[in-house]
Amino acid sequence: MFQNARKTKVLIVDDEEAIRSLLCDLLQDNYECETAINAEEAMVRLARKPFDIVLCDIQMPGMSGLDLLREVKQREVDVTVVMVSAVHDTRRAISALRLGAYDYIVKPFELDEVELSLHRASEHRRLILENRAYQNNLEKLVAERTKQLERVNAHLRESSARLSLTVEELYRTYRSTLAALGAALDVRDAETKGHSERVVAYSLRLGRQLKLSEKEMIALEQGALLHDIGKIGVPDAILLKPGKLTPQEWEKMRMHTIIGVKIIKDIDFLQGAIPVVGQHHEHWDGSGYSNGLKGEEIALNARIFAVADTIDAMTSDRPYRKALPLEVVEKELRKYCGTQFDPMVVDAFLQIPYEEWTQIKQQIEEFGVYQARQLVLPEYMEAYTH
Incomplete structure (x- = not known):
């Protein structure tokens, strides 16, 4: 029914020889099939060679199919699992999916149903591999660009006679690169598209309300753009997990x-971003992470960003809900003021009219973050017009 350019490798695990033979006969034209009589043998085969899909019965003597699935996920074996069961048990199906199974088939099954499920699983795996390859290439491009910027920075230090002319151009180049990196991080997680642009604008508006200096504002902008850069080091299986x-x-x-x-600590021009990157999940009462900081032990920029991040999270559409109104955001910030959030920053949010927050978001959606910054900080944007 379905044709693959390269035959997908399938490991069929079932204690019934008739089932194994039936499935092999069905799939052999379009898939490269091997069999295992139990979960223990399947783990041995998975350790010896790579497979794309495991089609596994749940009820088997000894180690069950769910045990095999759990073992595959714990060992981080790179394979897609489809479970098969003779018992139509909704709870068992949910357990299998929660453990990481891609699909669940009930015996007696139609052969077309099995082939359709494997085709979907194969396509799912292909998309994951393509996305992984894209991310790896993206990370290499970012690393190369960072090295280029470091070389430019070193050259500028040696060119003191022209320093006044080159610093502005260098900052514009840095800012463009940081914006591109922030957008690239958003692309990795489709649920947060445009997140970096919005939290930058929201953070700067709060910073303006709190009368931050120009130097503090630049550090806040850099930190907001790069707040989740560490997610480059989080495995796709965790970052993109739907459950x-x-x-x-x-x-x-x-x-x-x-x-x-760790990624930015040795980059001189990003030192100001470190507090937001490292502390944006700390809570005012000390219940956050990574270091359990509390109160003013947390950098002001990180406390500002925590409020900006909540504004964006609640006022943006998610797969499981529509964007919430600012009235609900205000209620949430008031509720957790003094526990999760700095009361001073919450008060700064309350001083800004709802219409202004709405206008900032609309500017980003229609014209991009550059125009939104002009609205938020017209005097701060003068450097971009030289």
């Missing part, structure tokens, strides 16, 4: 603040 993360996966996800600081 709830396990405690172990949450531990890895929370490492992105530490990874982010």
Whole structure:
């Protein structure tokens, strides 16, 4: 029914020889099939050679199919799993999907149903591999661009006679690169498209309300753009997981603040961004991460960003809900004022009219973050017009 340019490698795991033979006969024209009589043998085969898909029965003597699925995920074996069961048990199906199975088929099954499920699983895996290759290439491009900027920076230090003319151009180049990197990070997670642009504008508006200096504003902008750069180091299986993360996966996800600081700590012109990158998940009462900082132990820019991030998260569409109105945002900020959020920053938000927040978001959606900054900070944007 379905043709693949390269035959997808399928490992069929079932304790019934008749089922194994039936599935092999059905799939052999379009798939490269091997079989295993139980979960233990399947783990041996997976360790010896790569497979694209595992088609596995749930009820087997000894190690069950769910045990095999759990073992595959714990060992981070790079394979897509489709489960098969003779029992139509909704709870068992949900358990399999929560453990990471791509699909669930009930015996007795129609052969077309099996082939359709494997085709979908194969396409799903192809998209994951293509996305992974894209991300790897993107990270290489970012690294190369960063090295280029460092070389430009070194050259500028040696060119003191022309320093006054080159600093502005250097900053514009840095800013464009940071904006491109922020956009690239948003692309990795389709649910947060445009997030970096919006939180930059919201952070700068709060910074203006709090009368930050120009130097503090530049550091705030850089930190807001790069706040999630550490997610480059988070595996796709965790970052893009559609379901709830396990405690172990949450531990890895929370490492992105530490990874982010390591990425930028040796880049001189990004030193001001470090507090936001490393502290944007700290809470005013000390209940956040990574270091459990509280109160004014948390950098002001990180406290500002925490409020800006909440504004954007609540007023943006998500797959599971529509954007919420600013009245709900205000209620949330008031509720967690003094626990999660700095009361001073919450008060700054409350001083700004709803219409202004709406206008900033509309400017970004219609004209991009550059025009939105002109609205937020007209005097701060003068440097871009020289």
